[in-house]
Amino acid sequence: MALHLRGTTLPDGIHRDLWLLGDRITFDRPSGEAQTVADGGYLLPGLVDVHTHPGSPSEDEPVFDPEAFAEQITAHRDAGTTALRFPGLLGEIPAGVREAPDTPRMITAGRWLAWAGLSKSADFHTVTDDLVTAAVAQTKTHDGWCKLMGDWDYESDPVPYDILRAVTDAVHAVGGRVAAHCQSARGVLNASRAGVDSIEHGMGMPEECVELMATHGTVYVPTLTTFARRVPDIKDNPRGRLWHEGHRVMIRRVREAHDAGVRVLAGTDSAPFGNVATEVEHLIAAGLPTDVAVGAASWTARDFLGLPGLVEGGLADVTVYDADPRVEPGVLRHPRRIVLRGRVVR
Ligand SMILES: [Zn+2]
Structure with missing residues (x-):
């Protein structure tokens, strides 16, 4: 009926x-x-969370547990989230889950790809010195998306522009899209110039990136929720000043990016799951008009994902x-x- x-x-x-x-x-x-x-x-x-990594039993335990994955996507669903993008997933979506009638629609980029030349990467990254080949393979096997580490953090050297550009061109040539983690000014600049499809985080984003994102049609996913949560921990870190400056800048760029015609989308990044409404509140606090912030977690995000x-x-x-x-x-x-x-x- x-x-x-x-x-x-x-x-x-x-x-x-x-x-x-x-x-x-x-x-x-x-x-x-x-x-x-x-x-x-x-x-x-429905709501959409375009940056979430379900699957770990806890944040200190970056291993893929199908039971944790099922619980966390259920939390998303019960919050009214009908579509999810995983820009980096610790494992593969378990067989049958994607087809189950009561699970949100899922788009995965597979595991995080980290260039071997980065000074640091996490254990759960796939480290490669041939980022182009790895990224193209990733998009072909994972819903047309790959996820790159454009850098590690605000202190270390990013992936060079030429490499990011070659990756982006190769992925676009096979009809795929590139999500780039950027958490340093130079990393965001390289990714913006390379024309990646989405910039994740964008800490310390230089002002010129706003125009570059607008020109390339790059979306901006600041994941403000997870950064806001870390503010108290960073306070006592000796490098805290740099972190806070990068954080302040990224918040300012949210509104500037929107004003320049960049689509800003809502992603939560970390636990708790089913929490994209909080990201909407952060986007509003950063200066997005309320209807735009709601769209960032719903219709605008769906359009971006082709739903x-x-x-x-x-x-x-x-x-x-x-x-x-x-x-x-x-x-x-x-x-x-x-x-x-x-x-x-x-
Ligand atoms: Zn993430």
């Missing part, structure tokens, strides 16, 4: 009826019976809220109804 919902769809703000037939949306009443699962309120195509929202023929993911999240973003924490792939989750 078709599912029927009535309410104000976002982002277009139209009060309407919509029906879900299998995994598709239609605005035309289908023949036969339909079950009304929402009447009134505001309808979103159609609340349009004729769109995918049947709908979350329902009692208030307009463009006015009261806090309501994102309280979905009244969650429908995923045409099935009621709650």
Whole structure:
């Protein structure tokens, strides 16, 4: 039986009826019976977290545990998150999980790729001296995405521009996309000049990167939630001053990037899972208009990932809220109804 919902769809703000037939949306009443699962309120195509790494039992234990993965994506789903991008995953998505009807849509870039010339990398990175070949292979086997470490942190040397450029060109030539972790001014500059598809973090971003991102159509995923969480720990670090300066700069660039026409998207990076509403609050605090910040965690992110929202023929993911999240973003924490792939989750 078709599912029927009535309410104000976002982002277009139209009060309407919509029906879900299998995994598709239609605005035309289908023949036969339909079950009304929402009447009134505001309808979103679900939330999206474009930067999350589920799979570890704890942050001190970077190993892939299928049970932890299942729990954490369930937490995302129960928060109304209907689509996830994993820019770096410790293991492969377990067989059958992606196809399960009650799991959010998932896009993975596989494991983190780190260039062998970086002075530091983590144990869980795939270290390679041929980043071009590794990145192309990664995009072919992982949903068209690869994830590179553009640098390590704000103190160390980044991957040279020429290498990042060669990687980006090669990945684009096979129709793939590049997500680059950048946490230093020079790293962000190299990635922005190379024209990667998304800059993750962007700590210490030089001002000229804003224009470079706009020119290349690069999206910016600052993951402010995870940085905000680290502020108290960094305080006593002797290098704290540099970290805080990089943090202040990245917050300022969020608004500047938006003003320049760059799409800023919401990602949480670390635990807790199902927390993208917090990132929306940080984006608003950084100066994004509220409707843009909500879109960053919903329709704008879906568009970026190639997942159609609340349009004729769109995918049947709908979350329902009692208030307009463009006015009261806090309501994102309280979905009244969650429908995923045409099935009621709650
Ligand atoms: Zn990350």
